Amino acid sequence: MYSKELLKGTLSTIILKLLTHNDKMYGYEIAQRVKILSKDKILIKEGSLYPALHKLKDDGLVDTEKEMVGNRMRKYYFLTEKGRVSTLEKVDELNQFISTLQSILIAKPQPS
Amino acid sequence: MYSKELLKGTLSTIILKLLTHNDKMYGYEIAQRVKILSKDKILIKEGSLYPALHKLKDDGLVDTEKEMVGNRMRKYYFLTEKGRVSTLEKVDELNQFISTLQSILIAKPQPS
DNA sequence: TTTGTATACATAGTTTTTCTATGTATGTTT
DNA sequence: AAACATACATAGAAAAACTATGTATACAAA
Numbered sequence: 001m002y003s004k005e006l007l008k009g010t011l012s013t014i015i016l017k018l019l020t021h022n023d024k025m026y027g028y029e030i031a032q033r034v035k036i037l038s039k040d041k042i043l044i045k046e047g048s049l050y051p052a053l054h055k056l057k058d059d060g061l062v063d064t065e066k067e068m069v070g071n072r073m074r075k076y077y078f079l080t081e082k083g084r085v086s087t088l089e090k091v092d093e094l095n096q097f098i099s100t101l102q103s104i105l106i107a108k109p110q111p112s
Numbered sequence: 113m114y115s116k117e118l119l120k121g122t123l124s125t126i127i128l129k130l131l132t133h134n135d136k137m138y139g140y141e142i143a144q145r146v147k148i149l150s151k152d153k154i155l156i157k158e159g160s161l162y163p164a165l166h167k168l169k170d171d172g173l174v175d176t177e178k179e180m181v182g183n184r185m186r187k188y189y190f191l192t193e194k195g196r197v198s199t200l201e202k203v204d205e206l207n208q209f210i211s212t213l214q215s216i217l218i219a220k221p222q223p224s
Numbered sequence: 225t226t227t228g229t230a231t232a233c234a235t236a237g238t239t240t241t242t243c244t245a246t247g248t249a250t251g252t253t254t
Numbered sequence: 255a256a257a258c259a260t261a262c263a264t265a266g267a268a269a270a271a272c273t274a275t276g277t278a279t280a281c282a283a284a
Contacts, residue, residue: 005121005269006209008241014216028261038212048242050263055241072250072261091217097118098210100150104126105203117240120270140232160271162234167270184232184279 007042011052013094014042016061016079016087024065024076027053053077061086119154123164125206126154128173128191128199136177136188139165165189173198 018033019025025033030053031044056062061083067074079087130145131137137145142165143156168174173195179186191199 005242006206008120008270009117010213011242014213017217026261028259034216037216041208041212042216045243046261046263047244047246047265052241054263069261070251075262094118094213095217096153098214100153101122101126101206102210104146104149104154105129105207116271120241123271138232140230157272158232158234159236159273159275164270166234181232182279186232 007044007048010094011044011048012056013087013090015052015056016083017091019062019077019079020084020087024078026074026076030077056083119156119160122206123156123160124168125199125202127164127168128195129203131174131189131191132196132199136190138186138188142189168195 014034015030018030027046027049031046031049034042034044053062056077057064060080062077063080065076065078067076126146127142130142139161143158143161146154146156165174168189169176172192174189175192177188177190179188
């Protein structure tokens, strides 16, 4: 498991990205999917996941619909149009940030 | 400029990495170097930089020496042995995190 | 000459984000 | 019956960067 600090700023982008590939997903499912995709290296805790999802909804990037499965409630999340646009921007920004980061991590002595 | 959240968790690693390539650097110099290396995309603010440096010192990863340049004080930072070891670990962890992130950002539909 | 910009440090207080811990409840396996 | 997995939620803590502010020197431009 990576130190939790690294995830900061990237969690909502990860969630949004997953939702671009799935019409709708529920919270628990998202956490499991990230766990699998990251080979157990990113483990999203409930205390991070649900507040993050609530914030995405407050910001209008996702909307929800409830569904009963047997006796249990599931709350599905799906992207709004605003959310789709925002996801493109956020993923792009994250990719740019990653490549900038890498150029620094690879950089050799005094470029000045 | 990237949204500030992205930097969280990576700033100290960036600073440490720069110090592996320079015997000693002072705060202002570090901020400028990052600005140049990132092509103005990562702008470290004083309110982030100095507390981060102080924490690295408290944690024993860097040590300092003061120097007068003309009439102005400069505080140089340099890696301790502990800092060298820690830098290797942190850079490695960050690289791994980046590659995990990328695999998620690239991922296509339902792998389940 | 005074205004602005760059250099160079520092800290107080705020905001954001994730965390730990806890709670509720159902379903399944041992 | 106990343990574990599924499935949601929130309160409060911790971490890290931010804004804003402060001190001070050096130099260029108006």
